Amino acid sequence: MTIAWVFPGQGSQKLGMANSLLDLPGSRDRFELASQILGRDLWKICCGEGLPNEEIYDLNDTRNTQPALFVVESLLVDDLKRQERETKIIAGHSLGEIVGLYSADVLDAKTALLLLKKRSELMAAAGGGAMIAVLGFDRNELDDLIRETEGAAIANDNSESQVVLSGSPEAVRKVAENLKCKRAIPLQVSGAFHSEFMTEASHSFAEELDHVTFQDAQIPVLSNVDPTPAVNGDILKDRLRRQMTTGVRWREIMHQMQNEGITTMVEIGPGNVLSGLAKRSMKGVLTSQISNSSDLGY
Numbered sequence: 001m002t003i004a005w006v007f008p009g010q011g012s013q014k015l016g017m018a019n020s021l022l023d024l025p026g027s028r029d030r031f032e033l034a035s036q037i038l039g040r041d042l043w044k045i046c047c048g049e050g051l052p053n054e055e056i057y058d059l060n061d062t063r064n065t066q067p068a069l070f071v072v073e074s075l076l077v078d079d080l081k082r083q084e085r086e087t088k089i090i091a092g093h094s095l096g097e098i099v100g101l102y103s104a105d106v107l108d109a110k111t112a113l114l115l116l117k118k119r120s121e122l123m124a125a126a127g128g129g130a131m132i133a134v135l136g137f138d139r140n141e142l143d144d145l146i147r148e149t150e151g152a153a154i155a156n157d158n159s160e161s162q163v164v165l166s167g168s169p170e171a172v173r174k175v176a177e178n179l180k181c182k183r184a185i186p187l188q189v190s191g192a193f194h195s196e197f198m199t200e201a202s203h204s205f206a207e208e209l210d211h212v213t214f215q216d217a218q219i220p221v222l223s224n225v226d227p228t229p230a231v232n233g234d235i236l237k238d239r240l241r242r243q244m245t246t247g248v249r250w251r252e253i254m255h256q257m258q259n260e261g262i263t264t265m266v267e268i269g270p271g272n273v274l275s276g277l278a279k280r281s282m283k284g285v286l287t288s289q290i291s292n293s294s295d296l297g298y
Contacts, residue, residue, distance in 0.1 A: 004262045005080075005087040005103060007073050007096030012271035013065050015048040020292040021075050025082070030109060034071050037113050042068055062190055066095045066120040067113055073099045073269040074109060079296050080268070089229060089260055091222040091253050093274060094156070094194070095119070097240065103268075104217035106236055111212055118208045122201035123244070129192020130169040131155060135162050136182025145175045155194035156248045159281045166195035166247075194247050202244035209241050227253040229260070250274075254281050266290060 021027050022043075034042045045057055045064050059068060073096070081103075092100035095116065102112045134142075139160060146152055152175045155166030164187065165172040172192075176184040191197055214233035221230055223239035225246040230236055254277065257265065264286045267275045275287040290296060 002261050002263045003087045004089045004091065004257050004260075004265050005077070005100070006090075006265055006267050006274050007077075007092035007099040007103070008267060008269045008271055008274050009069070009092065009094035009096045010062065010065050012269055012273055013059055013069055014270055015046070015059055017270040017291070018043065018046040018068075018072050018075075020294065021072065024075050024079055024293060024296075026078060027075055030071050030075055033110060034067050034113050037110075037117055038064075038067060040064075042071065046072070062124040063117075063120045066116045066123075069095060069269060070099055070102070070112060070116055074102050074112070076268050076290055076296065077103045079293075080290070083296070087219060087266070089220050089222060089257060089262065090217075091227075091257070092224075093250055094224065094243075094248055096269070097221075097224055097243065099269075100221055101214070101217070101236060101240070104219045104221050104231075106214050106217050106221070106233055107212075115205075115208065115212065119205055119244075122204050123193060123198065124190050126191045126198055126201040129167055129195060129197040130172050131187040131189050131192060132165045132172050132176045133162070133185040133187060134165060134176055134179060134181045134183070135185075137161065137163075137179055142175075142179055145179055149175050151196075153195045154247045155192070157251045158248075159251050159254070159277050161280075162277070166192040167197065168192070194244065196245060198244040202241075205244060206241045209237055212237070222253045222256055224248040224250075224253075227256045229256075250277065251281070254278060258282055258285065264288060 031043045090100045101107045149171050151168040151171035154163050156164035214237040216233045217231040225239050225242045265278045266288045268290050270291050272289050278287050
């Protein structure tokens with residue numbers, strides 16, 4: 001059995017996702033560290049116990065979603081390592097890539113949380129765009145429409161039949177309306193993630209990365225902007241630097257995993273979005289989800 005560990009991104013969060021993890025070794029310290037960095041109680045946010053009239057205490061606020069998912073997913077992977085579970089390759093979807101870098105020992109937890117605080121704040125502030133998920137379409141027709149429509153891009157290339165468009169509201173709406181597809185679903189997001197609308201935010205995040213040392217990975221990582229295995233810390237930093245304005249190439253990541261001989265994909269974190277994509281796209285590959293302590297054998 002040849003295993004890949006994958007980490008989901010925004011959209012997988014749900015209230016109570018950390019409830020079963022509080023007794024894991026290091027859990028309380030990790031939440032306390034995150035809360036100190038953020039300046040608010042992340043545990044209460046995950047439980048839905050924040051102040052009801054304060055928007056900043058909403059788990060679905062990007063500024064909370066990203067660090068919350070990191071804490072949950074990093075605690076799960078910590079326990080897998082304590083059990084001496086191993087993987088051949090690692091990948092994460094959007095913010096999940098930072099969890100992947102943590103799991104490959106490229107970043108420690110404090111550094112990752114500091115980066116995520118900055119990343120989430122920048123992305124939340126970069127408004128003005130829109131995102132639409134489209135399902136069931138002809139790939140050639142989509143590519144033609146993207147080329148012909150200024151201000152529209154593919155933010156998440158999730159599979160042959162599922163992508164997320166990103167860009168100006170007019171441009172993404174034009175592509176969705178002219179594309180023959182089964183469904184087009186506008187997403188409730190604060191901005192046009194993974195598009196040119198993130199350019200200024202990307203520059204600011206790059207400046208933050210300049211002050212951080214990336215260690216060489218202990219396990220090869222497939223990055224969103226370049227789905228080829230890499231362990232060199234400088235290469236992985238450069239790839240993360242470009243991630244905000246570049247589409248998530250998850251379809252190619254899954255293809256690369258099959259080229260690497262992966263037989264089992266383990267999704268570490270809440271939900272089963274990545275597992276669902278794999279079931280439809282990676283024939284012969286088994287999937288497994290680890291989202292709470294019972295999945296770890298507790």
